Amino acid sequence: MSDGGTFLIIIALLPFLGALVPGIMIRAGRTACATFTAVPTGLALIMLLILAPSVMRGEVVQAELSWLPQLGLSVSFFLDGLGLLFAGMVLGVGLLITLYARFYLSGDDPMGQFYTYLLLFQGAMLGIVISDNILLLLIFWELTSLSSFLLIGYWKHLPEGRQGARMALTVTGAGGLALIAGLLILGNIAGSYNLTDILQAGDAIRASEWYLPALILILIGAFTKSAQFPFHFWLPHAMAAPTPVSAYLHSATMVKAGVFLMARLWPVLSGTDAWFYIVASIGLITMVLGALIALFKDDLKALLAFSTVSHLGLLTMLLGFGTQAAAVAAVFHIINHLTFKAALFMTAGIVDHEAHTRDIKRLGGLRHLMPVTFVIGTVGALSMAGIPLFNGFLSKEMMLEEASHTDWLSNRYLVPALATLGSLMSAAYSYRFVSHVFLGPVREDYPHTPHDPPFGMWVAPALLAVLVVAIGVAPFLAEGLVTVAANAVTGADLHPHLKIWHGVTPALWMSVIALVGGAVLLAAHAPLDRLWIAAPRPEAKTIFDRLIAAVVTATRALTEATHNGANSRYLAIFTVTAVLFGWVAFSGSGLAAPTRELLPVPMVIAVGWILMIVATGSLVIMHHRRFRALVLIGIIGLSISAGFVYLSAPDLALTQISVETVTIMLLLLALHFLPQATPRESSTGRKLRDGVIALAAGGGVGGLAYAFLMRDVDTISGFHLDNSYEGGGGTNVVNVILVDFRGYDTYGEIIVLGVAGLVIFALMHALLDGPAARRLRNADYAKDLSRDRHPMMMVVVTRVLMPIALVVGLYIFLRGHNQPGGGFVAGLVVAIALLMQYMASGFAWTQERKKIEYHTLIGLGVVIAGLTGAGAWLAGQPFLTSAFTYVHLPPIEEFELATAMLFDLGVFLTVLGAVMLMLYSLSRIARFAGTSVNVEPMDYDPGDPAYDDGVER
């Protein structure tokens, strides 16, 4: 990877790493926080500027890290002219916004959060514009939706903020879904998810029959993001965000993402009729409609929001024209719109901040009170209107030029006329911005007497205003950037010349009409405004809210119809569905002839089988007596263990027996607090129905098992058998698979088991704080207790058994690698030994003698297993590679030392800890239920002389 590539990856990472900083730095004060937010942005911008010269020469900087090559997903970035333009905007404006927000946000706003969200958003946006892989682009695309949700809803206490954020997320998120589908189709046609490859495959894509669906889906994504008609309504509502957010998201970044996407895919998608009629028409409608609504908005930010909608429509229309000259105009207008619109948003924010209102009807005459703001605002507004010598004029002129020779369904006048109308209204609302806010007499009734803000607040928009004038007067300044960006969009080698004076062209006349007509319209604004307010018009928010309400009602109806709370019904439906699917799959293809012969059945096994079948049948019939059901379950489990012994699975038999024991113990303890009998409440019909379902399921599964048992299969187990001793150092292949070949699975599984133990503990903790605690205290569980809860016989026997059980556990653990046994079984055996102590001698007595917490045991187990696995890294091996050696100490036989044993120790500790933690949780319930706590091992002490005469003290 080249140096440039490394830089590119660092640029992409910096905002995300930087996002961690503001939350910490806010403790050092607001200025420090803002400064440290500016650092990653500034660094990224500097790196971008270092890369800029080579990009300006027409080179493309690339970087690639393989991620999931099987899915065609790689972390690959590339920086060409278009990427440079957008990345520069994202970072440059980001820096200005950071400065502006420092002064804009009030003392009550959590500034650390704000900057964190801002950097997250910046990183996501940056990712979109430099992604080479479209799947990666999609991830960043969704990230912008999410992070903008956080930014728009930043003022959580304002309902408008929350609603606006939700609306933005719904619309852009839905568009994102469409975009995913569209880009996947696109990648499928091109045979690659890399943009660089896709951009080469334009002809194949346009010729494909999937072109139209892909185009429409991608455009839905782009249109929702860029607020194009009919999805334009979310953008004005997103204005509930703090102004720095509006200035950033809605001038330079978020809403330009859709435009960026259309520009990026321009060489591939444009040039067809479908492209022209969809994109250009929607752009044109949006431009005119946005300008019209903006004219009648009294809220400064709403005016700017609809103006943004209108200008985005203009950009979309230019891209939709599909000509190279229009693409150049679009790129140029992207730069110009950024400069004047960001400056205007910040101006609106300053007015709002100083006058405490941004309602145009309550403003006016601010020219005298806020001269600096007035100059900045005026420069921005005149550029927006398209007055010569400001940069907005130049690109608007180019737009009109392109519009003047565009036919729409062979109508020569439609597009030019509408484009002129849009410009005219655009000029009108720009004039209104200046005259109704700044001009006119100074008023007495501002909510707060305004004056110019501190330097830090106006310097950012002022810089942008300087750019507006500089480009407007000397357009050649922007020529280099426009050229490389336009070349990247069109894939051609263009040499546009940006000039102020093009001679007397139709575009000039259209411009003149727009500027003069705008002034006339402003003069007639008051009567028109009354007309507008009186006229009925659809309110997008109401429609949106009704739509969402309808969707919610429909889904709720569906949920309530299908999920009526009857768990048994779901299970029945699920089982029947599974059986049906199994039936369909099974009957689809014929079975090959059996290849195996039946094994003989010895008498003992047949008896065991009958025992098991009878036990299962009895369990089903007699499950109402719960205690008896547990005994039957025990019989079934033991029969299965015996089956494992017979069928060459000693490890399974050991595990099954010990698990069986622990399960029954836990169930017994739990049953103590549950009703002892299940009431007979199922009707005969219901029993019949359930019986049929059960028989169908059992028959299906049994048949399936029989079908595959009679046929041979290729397995990969040969590898395990061959390498178990050589590679894993153990002769018990099952154990070697567990701790070595598939050690990672085992590692995951002990974590799950540990989590299960902790879940139970947490559950009990929560339970005993709730109403259940009262119920437990009042319940009378004591009546069925034996008077002698801890019989001497049992205490003595378990005490003697303890060391034996521990040695057995140790033995099973140690031999595990070569003979049946291992960490799982050993853990269970030791747990049973401890459980017996608890049962015989009582909880408190045992607890007192316990030296280590069970949580610690779980944690220790997982950590030991993890560290053992990680130890392999030190030897340069992958995670969990085991090492082993054979040691010979003279008096003892040769024995093996393996790291796998350490791993197994981790397994052992986790299993032990989890099982004991579960028991501990149950015993806590018992203590809540009022069971007295014994500190002595037995309730009666036979050695106490007081008992000699049989009289209790």
Added chain:
Amino acid sequence: MEILIASTVGVLTAGGVYLILRLRSFPVILGIALLSYAVNVFLFASGRLAIDQSPILAKYGEASYTDPLPQALVLTAIVISFGMTAVLVMIGLAAYLEAGHDRIDIVEGEDDAGDAQS
């Protein structure tokens, strides 16, 4: 032998399914335990049956072995199904103590919070 194993799986499944369709939490837990047995035996059987061919490598001479991989998978499955059963038991217990009954279906007109007066 194959018939015995297949029928074992079938019977356990049938019993398990019947029990999970009951209306109280305890039989449902028992049903899930039966289904766990069935699934474990089923998985184990996918390695095909063999007698006297334990996957413990013989030190001397050639020997044939059964398929060790399903055994390893089932071993962890047994332990995990124990953990799952334990969590279910606790949830069932907690639900009973909170709600005062152990029905698994929400009855019409009663909300999830349970009836405090019973």
